[in-house]
Amino acid sequence: MFISMVVPPDDADHDDAIWFVVRNNELLVVVEEGRREVDVPGTVGVKGSVEHDEPHFLGMLAGRPVWAAGVPHDHAAPATPAPGGGHSYENLRGLWGRVPEPLYGLAGRAVQIVEWDRTHRFCGRCGEPTVLATPERARKCPRCSLLCFPRLAPATIMLVERGERGEECLLAWGRQFPMRMFSCLAGFVEPGESLEECVRREVKEEVGIELDEVTYFGSQPWPFPHQLMIGFTATWAGGELELDPVEIVEAGWFRADDLPPHPPAGMSIAGSLVESWKARQS
């Protein structure tokens, strides 16, 4: 349904376009009082009323062109009423479940491309101002030819099982959660490392155990700010839990009928990993 492109096709009807206007990690949305769902503005709401950077073409969604454009961090939402409500900037994370898919996924893409574009204005090697290198999604240095593509940080996330039927799963309360919330372990992939090596290293570092099988589960873009989460299931091979106190507050093996507070299914791959494991227990 969505076709990713860098250059708009000749016959695209830009009056019918969808616009993602990005202010830091926020999006311009159309809100209606008393309604939780929001809309993304179309061309009518943006053209002439929002002064933005050079826009990026993202592609075609069901025949409609999709554009993303950045605005300065102090940009005020247009005071003019939009068709169906008023304008406001809202945080990308807070928009989950309020903008239907595939728009939410595209919003994450828009925020990341605009952020990359705004933070790669100068060459990291020689300092020269860079230019867009269309038709690639890249910025190029005209002096030394260095190419910079949108940045992605791959991170693995894993649910470790133990027991004959995998009836116990390992969940941990990480320091990044202010509330007592148990989730899967996760960590960034290091240069030169395979995803499976990353899974084994993270688990060893954070809770001190060894793994047997490591199996791919699925992946999810996580645009906060630019991760790609790659999920795995794994089986415990040996070792007792020894927590890294810098990263982990508390961790344990849990049964499906006795789980601590954990992420819900839906928004995050952590939630899906736990739900999928629970479903296999019944």
Ligand SMILES: [Zn+2]
């Ligand atoms: Zn350069």
